[in-house]
Amino acid sequence: MTATTTTPSRPVEVRGPQLLIDGRLTGSAEAIDVVDPSTGQVLTTVPAATPGQLDVAVAAARRAAPGWAGTPVAERQERVRAFAAVVRENVDELAALVTCEVGKPLFRARSEVSSGLAFAEAYTRMTLDDEVIHDGVGELVRLRRVPVGVAAAITAWNYPLMLALCKIGPALVAGNPVLVKPSPYTPVATLRLGELVRDVLPAGVFQVLAGGDGLGVAMTTHPGIDKVSFTGSGRAGRAILAATAPTVKRVTLEMGGNDAGIVLPDADPGAIAADLYAGGMSNCGQVCAGLKRLFVPASRAGEYADAIAAVAAGVVVGDGFTDGVDMGPVQNAPQLRRVQGLLADAVGRGAEVYFRGEAPDGPGYWHPVTLVRGAGDDVPLVAEEQFGPVLPLLTYDTVDEAVARANATTFGLGASVWSPDLDAAERVALRLDAGSVWVNQHPMLSPDTPFGGRKQSGLGSEGSLLGLHAYTDVSVLRIKRGAA
Ligand code: NAD
Numbered sequence: 001m002t003a004t005t006t007t008p009s010r011p012v013e014v015r016g017p018q019l020l021i022d023g024r025l026t027g028s029a030e031a032i033d034v035v036d037p038s039t040g041q042v043l044t045t046v047p048a049a050t051p052g053q054l055d056v057a058v059a060a061a062r063r064a065a066p067g068w069a070g071t072p073v074a075e076r077q078e079r080v081r082a083f084a085a086v087v088r089e090n091v092d093e094l095a096a097l098v099t100c101e102v103g104k105p106l107f108r109a110r111s112e113v114s115s116g117l118a119f120a121e122a123y124t125r126m127t128l129d130d131e132v133i134h135d136g137v138g139e140l141v142r143l144r145r146v147p148v149g150v151a152a153a154i155t156a157w158n159y160p161l162m163l164a165l166c167k168i169g170p171a172l173v174a175g176n177p178v179l180v181k182p183s184p185y186t187p188v189a190t191l192r193l194g195e196l197v198r199d200v201l202p203a204g205v206f207q208v209l210a211g212g213d214g215l216g217v218a219m220t221t222h223p224g225i226d227k228v229s230f231t232g233s234g235r236a237g238r239a240i241l242a243a244t245a246p247t248v249k250r251v252t253l254e255m256g257g258n259d260a261g262i263v264l265p266d267a268d269p270g271a272i273a274a275d276l277y278a279g280g281m282s283n284c285g286q287v288c289a290g291l292k293r294l295f296v297p298a299s300r301a302g303e304y305a306d307a308i309a310a311v312a313a314g315v316v317v318g319d320g321f322t323d324g325v326d327m328g329p330v331q332n333a334p335q336l337r338r339v340q341g342l343l344a345d346a347v348g349r350g351a352e353v354y355f356r357g358e359a360p361d362g363p364g365y366w367h368p369v370t371l372v373r374g375a376g377d378d379v380p381l382v383a384e385e386q387f388g389p390v391l392p393l394l395t396y397d398t399v400d401e402a403v404a405r406a407n408a409t410t411f412g413l414g415a416s417v418w419s420p421d422l423d424a425a426e427r428v429a430l431r432l433d434a435g436s437v438w439v440n441q442h443p444m445l446s447p448d449t450p451f452g453g454r455k456q457s458g459l460g461s462e463g464s465l466l467g468l469h470a471y472t473d474v475s476v477l478r479i480k481r482g483a484a
């Protein structure tokens with residue numbers, strides 16, 4: 001593995017973008033320092049919305065809600081297309097800001113924005129027509145899908161723009177004003193998005209408020225917010241479920257995962273090693289539905305270790321603006337310490353590091369690609385979501401055993417099975433408890449397909465018509481005929 005240590009100049013000017021509240025760009029008495037993970041230095045300072053500013057934003061959203069809900073769906077979809085067009089025109093700047101604050105390579109930041117746009121725009125091609133349940137002589141019964149009200153979109157730091165766009169699209173198309181709160185670690189690109197699109201939608205329909213976890217708590221308990229769509233950790237997801245209960249808010253929770261991948265005995269290590277590696281290490285291992293527990297047949301463990309290590313040896317870790325870099329730093333200092341701690345603990349319990357790559361020495365939150373074997377299922381590196389560039393290789397003797405161990409977790413986000421025999425792979429796939437089960441790929445998301453967690457990995461789905469319906473309530477209209 002090669003590591004680069006130079007820090008090239010940024011192709012974007014990182015100013016402190018403003019909050020977007022009620023159609024106006026505004027600062028705040030409070031601020032957040034945003035750190036560049038590749039240097040550990042402050043990148044910029046952005047305003048943090050105060051409780052009073054949240055109240056102003058919620059009031060603006062509630063004022064805008066009836067007008068937006070009453071706007072025909074086709075017109076709302078046209079506005080969302082216009083919103084997407086502005087994002088597309090500014091993709092260079094937005095992707096560069098994502099690279100600055102997340103650390104990921106620029107080409108991956110571009111692909112993050114493109115994927116987010118694909119999700120947001122998919123909702124502009126869906127219909128929200130009433131369904132006629134009964135149309136008889138005596139009665140007409142119609143199911144309507146009405147906007148929920150005011151939506152809050154709370155996002156994590158690993159894909160700030162993609163996560164935001166995946167929530168903004170369906171919230172707006174379904175007729176809800178939306179307040180977006182990015183992670184305090186990565187608020188810059190989302191705030192800039194608000195600046196860029198401020199004139200595309202009526203005041204109050206789209207607002208961006210940066211802030212810490214406390215702002216998230218204030219949103220999830222605010223009586224003026226009707227729906228919370230959250231992407232982040234299990235810890236925060238559970239807190240949100242409890243916090244939203246008193247006001248019976250609608251919630252969509254996209255939480256963490258600890259995905260298993262089971263390689264069947266007939267698979268070819270050389271053919272799948274690159275995909276297994278990417279499944280676990282993409283975005284520096286910071287992917288909710290990344291491959292986090294790799295099960296291979298015990299009799300072939302050495303072949304898999306060699307094949308995956310050979311792929312890892314070609315990976316370049318370094319600054320995201322440098323050509324040829326495949327992987328950036330871990331996004332923040334606490335996450336780096338957590339990954340380092342999980343690895344040290346696993347090694348202390350007898351796990352073997354069979355490959356350790358190179359990474360810049362620092363400053364910055366660098367961690368080398370690290371491949372581990374010999375850790376038991378109860379070791380926290382395996383049992384918990386590691387969310388970093390460390391992939392444990394686990395061995396099994398029978399497929400039944402591998403399936404049982406893969407399912408023996410409270411997580412249920414994704415899982416995969418690998419084999420050239422697609423029928424055999426499908427039979428195993430059907431036994432895995434996860435919201436998405438992939439064969440010969442991991443992960444794979446697309447806008448027309450629901451994505452969500454089973455068990456404690458989440459509640460509800462994003463993507464597809466299910467993702468749009470998640471921003472609506474059902475209201476039934478029953479008209480008695482011939483009575484009056
Ligand atoms: P986090 O839960 O710490 O923070 C996510 C967001 O929630 C941030 O904006 C944060 O300020 C806010 N928040 C935190 N506590 C809150 C509370 N009590 N009430 C309201 N808001 C609160 O998560 P993170 O560290 O930013 O992200 C990493 C986690 O996100 C990982 O577990 C990862 O698996 C998960 N994730 C899941 C998906 C998915 O689609 N399932 C996608 C990406 C990331």
